[in-house]
Each structure stands twice: as C-alpha cells, then as structure tokens.
Amino acid sequence: xxxxxxxxxxxxxxxxxxRAPRRCANCSKDTVRAFYPFCSKRCKDVDLHRWLSGAxxxxxxxxxxxxxxxx
Ligand SMILES: [Zn+2]
Numbered sequence: 903x904x905x906x907x908x909x910x911x912x913x914x915x916x917x918x919x920x921r922a923p924r925r926c927a928n929c930s931k932d933t934v935r936a937f938y939p940f941c942s943k944r945c946k947d948v949d950l951h952r953w954l955s956g957a958x959x960x961x962x963x964x965x966x967x968x969x970x971x972x973x
Contacts, residue, residue, distance in 0.1 A: 924933050928945035940946040 924939050925931065926933050926941035926945050927939050928949050929941060931941040931945075933939055933941055937943055937946045940949065
C-alpha cells in the first residue's frame, strides 16, 4: 500500500494588487487617474455618449430564473 500523495500546494486565487492597472474602457490605452477608467476626456465623453444614446444596457439578472420560465 502506498501512502497517498500529498497534494501540491493548493492553488490559491490570485491576489490582485489593490489598484490593478486598468486599461481605458474605450480604447484600451493606459488610464489616466483624472479620467479613470478612461485614458482621456475624449474617451470618457465617448463612453458617456454611448450611455446616453442607449447603446449600453444594464443586464438584469433575475434571482430565481428557471422556475416558471415559460415565456
Ligand atoms: Zn481611451
């Protein structure tokens, strides 16, 4: 009988730094603190405009989807 192999060090979820560097939500360039999470006023405005024009929709997650979903 062989002794069970000890599992290797369990993989712990990667710990992210408090302020992970983020890319501009619009063009993926480095963000600038003043316009976070964007790289410039331009990108910020572009994004704002998208919101205002309804290009984005906030997804709605229903708590108990699956029960009585016969639409
Ligand atoms: Zn940008």
